[in-house]
Amino acid sequence: MTDPILQLQDILDRPHGPVLVAVEGRHDSELVSTPHQHVRGQLFGSLRGLLSVGVDDGVWIVPAIHAVWLPPNTPHSGRSHGPFHGWSVYVAEPACADLPQRPCTLRTSGLLREAVLRACNWEPVSATPLTGSRAHIAAVILDEIRSLPVEPFGLPFPRDPRLQRIARALIADPADDRDLECWAAWGAVSSRTLSRRFVTETGFNFTAWRQRARMLRSLEMLATGMPVTAIALDLGYSTPSAFIGLFRRTFGETPAAYRARL
Known part of the structure; x- marks a missing residue:
């Protein structure tokens, strides 16, 4: 185009x-x-x-x-x-x-x-x-x-540069399963500050923001024809059913139904 x-x-x-x-x-x-x-x-x-x-x-x-x-x-x-x-x-x-x-x-x-x-x-x-x-x-x-x-299909970024660095790393690799304390240490910020500012600057707590990043990435992967099982594993979910359940709760339909409509 x-x-x-x-x-x-x-x-x-x-x-x-x-x-x-x-x-x-x-x-x-x-x-x-x-x-x-x-x-x-x-x-x-x-x-x-x-x-x-x-x-x-x-x-x-x-x-x-x-x-x-x-x-x-x-x-x-x-x-x-x-x-x-x-x-x-x-x-x-x-x-x-x-x-x-x-x-x-x-x-x-x-x-x-x-x-x-x-x-x-x-x-x-x-x-x-x-x-x-x-x-x-x-x-x-x-x-x-x-x-x-x-x-609400956006993924808001935090304003704090330290939190932005963490957010961009999560978007680059949504499957990274480091916990909040590890990410805080990596970003040179206290875990308390990371937790509090993610909520005040994005409207989501850290865990919810990361899940949202994974869900939005899954839409991209579905659009390319990637199998649902491969998407679930690539995004760090232990089983395809765990991914499918969260997808249904987030978007109101299964990944297969979404792809068919797309």
């Missing part, structure tokens, strides 16, 4: 122009977008495949029924996991005033998806304002961004 940010750079960097620009694309292998930002707000989602999105304070996982909203000038990076078919909507900065002011994941609706796909067919991309039915469709998309429920 051609990076839409590069493809539409001329439009995206203009403070004026159409209130909304939408693009759709496919990619047969991994797609990597290096850290960047632009003056337009961006909503992007997946029709098939899985995305992970990096922002300053965390990582966002985007399954096929969710989308990520990024306000204007938000630094971010992205990566797909396996074949990917998705879309992006870029919203002019003035129209973002009453949209979410922080990055978030949204549960997409059928109305949003159909409106976005209709907007993706507006070719060629023009710098002129939208009128008529196109203006109405753009208004529907903006209203959906404004009103759709926020979903």
